[in-house]
Amino acid sequence: MARRNDHTREEIQGMAIDATRTLIAKEGLEGVSARKVAQKIGYTVGTLYQNFENIHELILHANAFSLTQLLVELEKVYQAEPRALPRIIRIANTYLDFGQRHEKQWIAIFRHTLPRDFIMPDWYQARIDALFSLIERAVRELAPGRDKKQIQLASRTLWSSVHGICILNIGNKLYSDNIATPQTLMQSLVTHYLSAWIQEGSKA
Amino acid sequence: MARRNDHTREEIQGMAIDATRTLIAKEGLEGVSARKVAQKIGYTVGTLYQNFENIHELILHANAFSLTQLLVELEKVYQAEPRALPRIIRIANTYLDFGQRHEKQWIAIFRHTLPRDFIMPDWYQARIDALFSLIERAVRELAPGRDKKQIQLASRTLWSSVHGICILNIGNKLYSDNIATPQTLMQSLVTHYLSAWIQEGSKA
DNA sequence: ACCTGAACACCGTTCAAGT
DNA sequence: ACCTGAACACCGTTCAAGT
Numbered sequence: 001m002a003r004r005n006d007h008t009r010e011e012i013q014g015m016a017i018d019a020t021r022t023l024i025a026k027e028g029l030e031g032v033s034a035r036k037v038a039q040k041i042g043y044t045v046g047t048l049y050q051n052f053e054n055i056h057e058l059i060l061h062a063n064a065f066s067l068t069q070l071l072v073e074l075e076k077v078y079q080a081e082p083r084a085l086p087r088i089i090r091i092a093n094t095y096l097d098f099g100q101r102h103e104k105q106w107i108a109i110f111r112h113t114l115p116r117d118f119i120m121p122d123w124y125q126a127r128i129d130a131l132f133s134l135i136e137r138a139v140r141e142l143a144p145g146r147d148k149k150q151i152q153l154a155s156r157t158l159w160s161s162v163h164g165i166c167i168l169n170i171g172n173k174l175y176s177d178n179i180a181t182p183q184t185l186m187q188s189l190v191t192h193y194l195s196a197w198i199q200e201g202s203k204a
Numbered sequence: 205m206a207r208r209n210d211h212t213r214e215e216i217q218g219m220a221i222d223a224t225r226t227l228i229a230k231e232g233l234e235g236v237s238a239r240k241v242a243q244k245i246g247y248t249v250g251t252l253y254q255n256f257e258n259i260h261e262l263i264l265h266a267n268a269f270s271l272t273q274l275l276v277e278l279e280k281v282y283q284a285e286p287r288a289l290p291r292i293i294r295i296a297n298t299y300l301d302f303g304q305r306h307e308k309q310w311i312a313i314f315r316h317t318l319p320r321d322f323i324m325p326d327w328y329q330a331r332i333d334a335l336f337s338l339i340e341r342a343v344r345e346l347a348p349g350r351d352k353k354q355i356q357l358a359s360r361t362l363w364s365s366v367h368g369i370c371i372l373n374i375g376n377k378l379y380s381d382n383i384a385t386p387q388t389l390m391q392s393l394v395t396h397y398l399s400a401w402i403q404e405g406s407k408a
Numbered sequence: 409a410c411c412t413g414a415a416c417a418c419c420g421t422t423c424a425a426g427t
Numbered sequence: 428a429c430c431t432g433a434a435c436a437c438c439g440t441t442c443a444a445g446t
Contacts, residue, residue: 157389164368192400
């Protein structure tokens with residue numbers, strides 16, 4: 001063996017990322033291993049390591065794919081709803097819903113940790129930034145009078161909180177006795193937080 | 205070797221849990237392995253597995269210890285501040301602060317995942333319950349007129365959100381440009397959410 | 409140039425064998 | 428009864444050797 005040249009570098013990378021995505025979707029982050037990915041694409045681990053620095057880079061590519069899917073959904077909702085308050089509520093619910101529909105992929109994004117010396121690639125950071133910028137836009141249109149710092153503070157606070165509800169929803173130890181659905185919590189969070197925040201702004 | 209009997213079963217278990225705690229504090233959850241723990245206490249892996257079902261049980265004991273520390277701090281704050289609103293704000297800040305002071309331990313609690321077939325032990329679940337019950341008490345005293353379901357909904361919403369801010373604080377990709385400290389976000393969340401929630405209650 | 413497969417240093421877990 | 432240490436089936440990662 002050797003010198004097969006069945007696929008270009010780019011093809012092998014694409015196949016490996018796809019295989020990683022499938023593994024995450026089926027078995028979760030823990031189900032991913034270099035050997036399994038290699039076997040799935042018909043090459044050996046050695047080849048995998050000629051195409052990726054390490055296993056983290058591979059997982060990061062798979063997670064970036066999920067983030068892009070999420071971003072597309074959120075942008076669609078943003079476009080579909082012009083009214084500022086219903087818009088941000090729908091965005092929060094879409095975020096929550098995405099986590100429920102793609103549970104394994106969602107967990108893979110937030111559970112995966114990079115080694116200390118690993119520098120987050122630009123193409124990954126860009127997706128995180130896009131997510132926060134979408135929220136910031138939505139919050140700004142809710143209160144156009146506020147200055148940039150206030151908008152930033154509110155959108156980060158709100159989104160950390162929305163994220164917290166999503167996280168504890170997936171661990172789902174919390175809503176044991178079908179008392180409160182995560183959707184109810186989300187509704188409670190967004191409406192209460194924002195109504196007080198808007199009111200505070202109209203006073204100034 | 206064999207038949208050393210230097211320590212009782214209970215002593216070995218205690219030593220192993222301590223060693224695990226030390227490993228988590230120094231190297232994080234990823235730094236824990238059965239072989240390392242065994243070596244630290246002067247026994248072999250075999251002995252470890254006669255005292256614990258698996259590595260997860262060991263980690264759960266270490267995490268339960270951290271949860272107890274956290275609970276003690278929160279209870280102290282609860283006792284020290286009788287006014288309902290300042291009390292819950294201080295509890296939220298203590299929660300955030302604990303996560304910052306014991307970062308590795310904190311991450312170990314929320315990052316550790318059990319195998320699907322592993323049933324959460326009672327003594328662990330009890331600590332989680334105690335945490336939520338403390339928050340629920342604090343929220344109830346803020347609005348004694350509300351019925352139980354409303355209190356539960358509000359305290360779960362609030363605490364998921366508080367938790368979300370703590371989580372994203374520790375990943376700390378978010379507050380890159382020292383614009384907003386996590387304390388500022390926490391303040392914004394708790395005051396806005398609760399002021400709207402209390403106001404809603406006084407209308408009914 | 410491309411790919412392999414063995415090697416290294418690790419995992420969690422089990423269990424026959426020793427005292 | 429208590430403890431060991433080798434074994435099994437896995438990891439991530441590297442690299443000499445083959446074509």
